[in-house]
Amino acid sequence: TEAASSTRQSSRIFTASEQQRIDLETRGMLLYLEQSGLLDPVSRELVIERAMALDTPDLEADDVKWIVLLVLLNQPGQESAFALMEELIYNGNPDVLH
Template identity: 35%
Template sequence: MFDVLVYVYENYWRPDACPDPEQLTRKLSAVGFESDEIQDALIWLAGLAESAESGTGTGTGSGPQSMRIYLPSEMELLGDESIGFITFLESAGVLPAPMRELVIDRATAIGEPIDLDALKIIVLMVFWSLGEEPDALVLDELFVAPEDRLIH
């Protein structure tokens, strides 16, 4: 599913540029993605669109001084590394609390534990769904392997 999401991100820079689900299914199938991968990705993208429109995470506890307490089920699905990454992005000021909640919502919607690479794709797709271009820090963290980073 994550390969499909990356393909969608790379080929449709904005959600409104994305074709309708039926046409997108045909395009993805023609590129060589498996039917079940395509369906999982489309269901996940529909949930992302719905969550973004409904403002998931914009309620109480999302102010600048708020502290996020993770539920045991969220901790199990996200893992320490992913939670640490979310905290890093939030403390760096590039992932506001409402976006953090959207990332957590979409990550836990997978329904199984995810690794850091999968979480990075989810973060990227959340920015994409909101029509926002991630800043250089986010892009560096999402795409450059730690061993390939240049130290200034």
């Protein structure tokens, strides 16, 4: 449908506070995960929301990877995306996404 295709092509502008908390590398990783089909815009927003809520001074890419994994775990029908993200976390192998 037209609505579904326009949703998939959405772009995300990070606020100043999000840019301070979520570094460029991590924002790039989120974009990569979305372009690879592991995250949809709703899941991406959940990940960002949870990352911003973490009470840690130094948010790292590994922290956000775990958040992505937990978000996917709680999304019905995302079992294959969860498995790919789990592979990425434990083995650091992004080739499984291609």
